Amino acid sequence: MSETQDHWYHRQAIERLAQHVIFERDAAAKSEQIEMLRGLVLRYGRDMDPELFGFEARGELVRLGLWGRIGPAES
16 A cells, blocks of 8 residues: 555654644643544545554554554455
């Protein structure tokens, strides 16, 4: 699965937000960021290659229950 420029931008947004959520201390800001992350994953996640994600972002997406939405749907 090759990655277009749009896919790269969306993956970068998801990765950076997932990495940032871990360190957020303000509960309101953290929940808002998690909702933004969910929205991005639900909208763009199926078009992404899971192998391109870094360890920290993958771990946070697993913790939030969003990792199953990255990559093509399993039959």
